[in-house]
Amino acid sequence: MDDVLPADLPEMSPESSPVPAERTAGERHVPVLLDRCVELLAPALQQRLDGPDGVAPVVVDTTLGMGGHSEALLERLPAARLVAIDRDPQALAIAGARLERFGERATLVRAVYDELPDVLDDLGIAQVHGVLMDLGVSSLQLDEVERGFSYARDAPLDMRMDPTSGITAADVLNTYDARDLSRVLHVYGEEKFARRIADNVVRERAREPFSGTLRLVDVVRDSIPAPARRTGGNPAKRTFQALRIEVNGELDALRDAVPAALDALAVGGRLVVMSYQSLEDRIVKQALAAATSSTAPPGLPFEPPEHAPRFQLLTRGAERASEAELAANPRSAPVRLRAAERVRSGRVPAPGGRS
């Protein structure tokens, strides 16, 4: 497999952030692989795929952010109705203003994306025709220093995508025991020096609990041997990625959300997912592998039609950003895009035999 190196979204330098508040959402954020996403989703959304004519096909943007992809989908696919989800109230407010001109064609919902079945139920929508997932944090979240996602400037150690609920990064650092902390850093940050960092955090917090990002950056730097510090950018990058994933339960939500999105699609409907680090991409890849595999028992001389795959892949491996895209938008560097189309009705099998 074309496995992905652990990489987070590139950090903003202190010079390039914060972004002045008066810039519009469109100016603040360049959507990643925008044309490719629309091109992949369009065939499913240009006309009604099932049921009576005159009912708009539905596209779900599960990661609305500042609404860049949603806006383009509404502009370029005039037959489609949009349901857009985000857990971040600030993102919903900004994107809501941006999409206001589309009136009833756009419905915005505050939810975690693994709640997609409930969101659709509440709206009385049985099936959808496109789903877009642009994973991870938004430029808005990275650029708003006080939200604590950035290791470049001092800010409270928060990192919640929804700042109104759940534990903060400071809670994790100040309450997890060294073993749990080390597991989080090792598994979610792929951090080789996880145990040393965890032990140093536990020692340091006994002096004074953690509250700001730069103190954590110092502790991480001091925990990593000098030769290992010379490569791979800021040594705190992996620790910040790990804390963000833990605080927001990102991988658990994704593990449930991809099969839920696949199940929601009508025949002919399409899913497009963009991941920015290897752990996310692996979950997406496994879910798509399960959905595009035959469920026939091994050794049969033919494939009974009821065991035929429900989906087919639209991408070979994971697609990357082109040179031109990278030049225009450096944050597209780590992106891995995968897409699939439903070819047969029925529930998708759980990835790796999960029930």
Ligand SMILES: C[S@@+](CC[C@H](N)C(=O)[O-])C[C@H]1O[C@@H](n2cnc3c(N)ncnc32)[C@H](O)[C@@H]1O
């Ligand atoms: C990379 S940004 C999306 C950017 C968007 N495509 C655009 O053009 O502006 C990811 C967004 O997804 C949201 N998000 C991440 N995980 C989520 C989850 N589990 N449930 C709901 N929203 C989530 C984040 O709050 C963030 O606003």
